[in-house]
Each structure stands twice: as structure tokens, then as C-alpha cells.
Amino acid sequence: MAQPSLPTILVVDDEPHSVAAMRMALEDDFTVLEAVNANDAWRLMEEHWVQVVISDQRMPGKTGIELLTEVRDRWPETVRIIVTGYTESSDMIQAINDAGIYQFITKPWHPDQLLMAVRNAARLFSLAREHDRMTLEMRYLGNTASSKLEDRRRMAQAGLGFDKVLRGANSPLNATIALARQAASFDVPVLLTGEPGTGKTEIARAMHYGSLRSDRPFMELNCAGLTDEALAVELFGVKRGALSGQVQARAGLLQKADRGTLYLGGIDSLSDRMQMALLRVVRDGIFQPVGGHETLSVDVRLLTGAHDDLRDRVAKGRFRSDLFYGLAVTELSVPPLRTRGEDVEILAERFLHEVAGAHGKPVRGLSAGAVEFLVAYDWPGNLPELRNEVTRMLILAQDMTLGPELISRHILQAGSQREGERVSGMDLCQLEGTLKERVELMEMRILGETLTRLKWNKSKAAQELGLSRVGLRAKLDRYGIEPHASIAEEE
Known part of the structure; x- marks a missing residue:
């Protein structure tokens, strides 16, 4: 920045x-x-x-x-x-x-x-x-023009507000958004908890643009992975010559966000020293730049995000209780993507068109078969993992509609189980039935994943699996394995 x-x-x-x-x-x-x-x-x-x-x-x-x-x-x-x-x-x-x-x-x-x-x-x-x-605005903008200017401003804020947080009609995220809307207009600190990549920053930005500070700056910083020195410089700024090789003074995010909103993600990673420094900001609204002796005051609304349960950290003495209660006047829990199956298709389509537009590659969208596999996957990496997968599919795509053959193998394997069963190397011992039944279940999974990845080219699948076409056909008939509707229509 x-x-x-x-x-x-x-x-x-x-x-x-x-x-x-x-x-x-x-x-x-x-x-x-x-x-x-x-x-x-x-x-x-x-x-x-x-x-x-x-x-x-x-x-x-x-x-x-x-x-x-x-x-x-x-x-x-x-x-x-x-x-x-x-x-x-x-x-x-x-x-x-x-x-x-x-x-x-x-x-x-x-x-x-x-x-x-x-x-x-x-x-x-x-x-x-x-x-x-x-003076110029008052002179040249009449009441009508001023009204139009305000309308454009509201539209711009709406584009960065809660409407930008994509979700379905029955999404588990809806309850979180409803609480965030209520909390946005109250000028108090809010703590957002949830796994990395669930969209906490996006919700914090929407809360800023839904607040009375919406015409002031919104700044954000992920504290995770930063050393105390680097974090102090980013937050509090630094005086000229305070650091080796540093020539000019530099303002911190607290100064830049004055009278606005500052979102700090990953606060569960803060050291004791940085917790104490942040407590001064929360309690008294004051801080000291790195290398400076003067105390500066600031008026900023703090929104924070944490991956771990801060209450548990407070109970174990790993997070200051006074800082926790200063930051968590209101708490919001952001659900992971694996609980938002209805949202995956909406998000995947949005990501696809955003990436396609950025790279100038025209697309129609995702096929029904591709959506089925994406929805069935758990997405442990949440939104960034979904965006990366869609980007990878776009890179490999030769057609305007992206099919399941473009999806990564581990996602296909997770989504190829019939009736919601998922089998992986880690849960083989949990399968039920006789040895023959367990082997057949694994064979069904391998057949389904291979054919989906090869776009139901039976010759290639038979060759890869070491089967004849007749042998492959017999196994498909035995297990009742058929192509997805979109592939069947193409055939």
C-alpha cells in the first residue's frame, strides 16, 4: 500500500x-x-x-x-x-x-x-x-445535483456493503449478516471469529460502509505472521531514522484510519507486548510511534478477527482478559464454507467470471456436473481455495462451459461417492462390511473418479486402469455407474 x-x-x-x-x-x-x-x-x-x-x-x-x-x-x-x-x-x-x-x-x-x-x-x-x-461544490451544484451526488455515493457504498457478501437464500451466513447489520451502526468494537479464509475482512468492510464512519477511511491489517517490530511499524508508524536504513518518517494505520475504521485480523497471534500496546488504543485512544516519545491520540473504530477461540485463550492465560472484553463488545461467528453448500455454486460462478474478466478469457459458466463436485467438497481452505480451484479450471479450459474433467483429482475423489459417502486413506478403517464389500466400494470410487477426470473417455480409462473396454463396461453395469447428465447429453 x-x-x-x-x-x-x-x-x-x-x-x-x-x-x-x-x-x-x-x-x-x-x-x-x-x-x-x-x-x-x-x-x-x-x-x-x-x-x-x-x-x-x-x-x-x-x-x-x-x-x-x-x-x-x-x-x-x-x-x-x-x-x-x-x-x-x-x-x-x-x-x-x-x-x-x-x-x-x-x-x-x-x-x-x-x-x-x-x-x-x-x-x-x-x-x-x-x-x-x-465553495465550488456549493456554487455549482444545485439541490438536484447535490441529491444525485449523494445517490451515487450511497450506491458506491452499497457496492462495498453487505450486498457484496454473496450467499444463498438459506445460507448459514445470513444469521451472521443480520447481526452484523445491527452492530454496524453502533460505534463499538466488534470481534469476528471463524476459520481463515471465511470472509471476515469482507464482512468488516461491509460493517464500515454501513456505519456512521462510512465517509472516512477503512484500513485493514492481518497481524498473523508479523514480528512485533513489523506490526508496531504498521500500526503505530515510525519516526525518521528510528530503524536501520529507514530515511523518512512513516504514518501508521491508526493515523491513516483516524475517524474511520481499522480491521485487525489474526489478533489471536498477538504477543503479550503487542496486546498491551493495543490495550492502550482500546482503553485510552493513544499510542506512540516507533522511535518517538510523543503520545498521539486517535479516534478509530476497531473491528478485529480471530481464528481461534479467544475465550479459551483468556481462560488459559494466553490472551489478556481486559483486551478481550475491550474488543468483543459484540461477537460475530462466521461459518466455514463446508457448511455453506448452497453458497458454493454462487461463489464459484462469481469467482469464475471475475477471473475470466481479469484475464480476458470468455466463458459461459460451470456445467452441472462440475457444480455437483464443487458442492460436495469440504473446502478446508475456504474462499481462497475455491477461488484458486476455479482459476485453475479456467486456465485448463478449452470450452466455454467448464466441466468436471477440469477439477483437481482430490476434489473429484471427495465428490465421487454415491449417497454422500466419502472415502479417503485416513478413514478406510472405518468402512463397514465384509472385505469384499469394502473392496467393491473402493473400486466404485476409483472407477467414478477416473472416468470423470477423463471426461468419460472409456478407452483412456480402460487403458489407465489396465482393463479391456469389455471389462470396464461390465464393471460399470455391475455398479450402476453412469455419466452425469451434462456429459450424457454431450455423448
Whole structure:
């Protein structure tokens, strides 16, 4: 994710030590450009989007006031600050006022004084632009246009809201979505629990766009697998030079999500140290950037996700109880894909058309036989595994309609059992019946999986299984194995 750029400041002074001192005072909060005279400053102004110019008054060539007057005429929105000595006359002060200069700073200046002045100037620049934008909207957008703009905004939010969470009419996910809709408008932390890949992030995003914070940022981060240092940098940001090889300061997700929503997945993996740091955010709304000593405050709604049962972790002393109760004001359980058989076909078709569109490969959809096998599978990897399988099928497909012969062997094996029985190497010992009956059941599975994978090419199947066509036909008749309807129609 691209990092937001810092406001750009231009420092103009013909004395190198003065420029260096200003840069040291400002570089943690701003991108600092440097010029030694008016000509260099003008060139930098044309090449960069500068919010604030700080110029010394006495320089060779043009004076600071002359430079800033020209800047005002060309870039009137840029805030201008001049640095002068105590000995300047009242005429100079009048010239400063006439040039429309925001503030003058007398020498010798203190770093905190300079930093505060530039921060205020940058804030003034931001407020002025926001004011101009709102003025234009009020001027050129009448009531009808404003209404249309609001409608478009609501439609955009709906596209990222609960309607984007695909599910069937009788899906087990419907109860979770109903609770999420209710909780969305209450500005409290919510904990979502469920296996990896069940769509917790998507539900959290929908809750954000269904809340009063919907016009503010939504940020997300998966905490699992991150070291404490990496997680602290991502969450809290880092000051300039705090890490080896790190040049500029960097804002964390808490700052970026201010007045919005932050979703943290995998919080069951947090160390004791990071649990304590997150507790400060939950309890007091404060944190410290990495390498910084100042304490920053933030107004952010926290939505969190966990793969394991946090209550069990709290009982075992592996998760702070005060943090758990701070995060789990409301709890939502997201069911795994294996319990959502009705949703698999809807999701698979959506994934197929999304991937086909992304790769420019036209398709009609999935055949009935393919859907039957996909629905029968357990999907231990949940949504990512289903998307990967559909993508693989698209890559291998030669026809517009994707059939079961494209499905991975382990999925075919899981779905080839008659009357819902599934046999694998791990549950052979659980089969019932005589040895002959158990062998026949395994033989049925192997025949069904092989023929499905080879698209019911009996010659290839007989060759692979070491049978004659007559022998294969006899076994199919004996076990009553027939092709799926879609394949029978093709034959």
C-alpha cells in the first residue's frame, strides 16, 4: 500500500548552516526542499507542489519579500513565511503586510517556534483548499445535483456493503449478516471469529460502509505472521531514522484510519507486548510511534478477527482478559464454507467470471456436473481455495462451459461417492462390511473418479486402469455407474 506523502516545504536562505538548521527542525513532519537564492526557489516551485515557503529576507539578488510577492502572484494558495532580524524597520514590516505574507519570524528563532509556525501554515493551506472545494461544490451544484451526488455515493457504498457478501437464500451466513447489520451502526468494537479464509475482512468492510464512519477511511491489517517490530511499524508508524536504513518518517494505520475504521485480523497471534500496546488504543485512544516519545491520540473504530477461540485463550492465560472484553463488545461467528453448500455454486460462478474478466478469457459458466463436485467438497481452505480451484479450471479450459474433467483429482475423489459417502486413506478403517464389500466400494470410487477426470473417455480409462473396454463396461453395469447428465447429453 502506498504511503501518503508529507506536506512539502521550501526553505530559501543563502547561508547553508541556516538551511541545515531549518531542515533538522522540520524534516520529521515535512518534505523539505532547499534553495540558496530566488532563482533556485522559483525553479523548485515550478517542479513541486509546495504548500509553504520560508524565505530569509536578506539574500543576494532578490530579497525575500520580492520573492514571496512573486510567489503570491503565481501561486496565491501557497502560504508564505519570512525570516527577518530584530533590526528591521517599521517600513519593512509594512512591506511584509503589503506582500500578504502569513507570518514573519525574527532571528534568532527557536526550533519549536519554527516548527509550530510551519505546522500552522500547512494547516492553513489545507483548510483553504478544503474551503475552496466546498465553495465550488456549493456554487455549482444545485439541490438536484447535490441529491444525485449523494445517490451515487450511497450506491458506491452499497457496492462495498453487505450486498457484496454473496450467499444463498438459506445460507448459514445470513444469521451472521443480520447481526452484523445491527452492530454496524453502533460505534463499538466488534470481534469476528471463524476459520481463515471465511470472509471476515469482507464482512468488516461491509460493517464500515454501513456505519456512521462510512465517509472516512477503512484500513485493514492481518497481524498473523508479523514480528512485533513489523506490526508496531504498521500500526503505530515510525519516526525518521528510528530503524536501520529507514530515511523518512512513516504514518501508521491508526493515523491513516483516524475517524474511520481499522480491521485487525489474526489478533489471536498477538504477543503479550503487542496486546498491551493495543490495550492502550482500546482503553485510552493513544499510542506512540516507533522511535518517538510523543503520545498521539486517535479516534478509530476497531473491528478485529480471530481464528481461534479467544475465550479459551483468556481462560488459559494466553490472551489478556481486559483486551478481550475491550474488543468483543459484540461477537460475530462466521461459518466455514463446508457448511455453506448452497453458497458454493454462487461463489464459484462469481469467482469464475471475475477471473475470466481479469484475464480476458470468455466463458459461459460451470456445467452441472462440475457444480455437483464443487458442492460436495469440504473446502478446508475456504474462499481462497475455491477461488484458486476455479482459476485453475479456467486456465485448463478449452470450452466455454467448464466441466468436471477440469477439477483437481482430490476434489473429484471427495465428490465421487454415491449417497454422500466419502472415502479417503485416513478413514478406510472405518468402512463397514465384509472385505469384499469394502473392496467393491473402493473400486466404485476409483472407477467414478477416473472416468470423470477423463471426461468419460472409456478407452483412456480402460487403458489407465489396465482393463479391456469389455471389462470396464461390465464393471460399470455391475455398479450402476453412469455419466452425469451434462456429459450424457454431450455423448
